[in-house]
Amino acid sequence: MDDEPRDPCRLYLITPPVFDPLAFRDLLGAALDAGDVAALQIRLKDAPDDAVKRAVEALLPVAQARNVAVLLNDNAALAVATGCDGVHLGQSDGDHAAARGLLGPDRMLGITCHASRDLAMKAGEIGADYVAFGAFFPTETKVTEHVADTELLEWWSEIFEVPCVAIGGITAENCPPLVRAGADFLAVVGAVWNHPQGPAAGVRAMNAAMAGAEEG
DSSP, rough: OSSOOOOEEEEEEEEEEOOOOOHHHHHHHHHTTTTTTEEEEEOOOTTTTHHHHHOOOOOOHHTTTTTTTTESSOOHHHHTTTTTTTEOOOSSSHHHHHHHHHOOOEEEOOOOOTTTTHHHHHHHHTOEEEEEEEEEEEEESOOOOOOHHHHHHHHHHHHHHHEEEESSSSOOOOHHHHHHHTOOOESSSSSHHHHTTHHHHHHHHHHHHHHHHOOO
């Protein structure tokens, strides 16, 4: 077990399921300017490659200008071709080891591990830069097939150095236990994009809740 102090938990933004890239660009800029965001995942499930490319072209400069890493969902080859900083793969998204080789040493690989210790250890063995656990809470973004708990975060963060991302229905109100359990990043969609005062307020609220949990 590493006795070094842990870095503070940071925010990992995921795009809404559907958006117009040019209109969304300004919303994204306002959100990223509102507080600390570590990464943006461009997630357009089942969209054609041309649509994904247009989204990346619109959003990548906005995020990278603010030192926010951009990861593409599902497609390692397209992530490399479009200049993204990495890719996030689910368990059914192709050959993870092959993706690691394709990405090379300078791009990130994140892997969904649901609530499985075994999947997370396998991801670490092939060189994943982070593992994602969830869902921790009910979510409207996707059908919840796996439910994770804080014990999983505690176990992972105590034993392994590979960072972990918590995902699934996370809000400013329910996130403190995840931060205290050892999550390195909190992945959110609705908590930011559906915030009643707008995405910038959503980022501020998440940042405040995470900082409060670190201090608590």
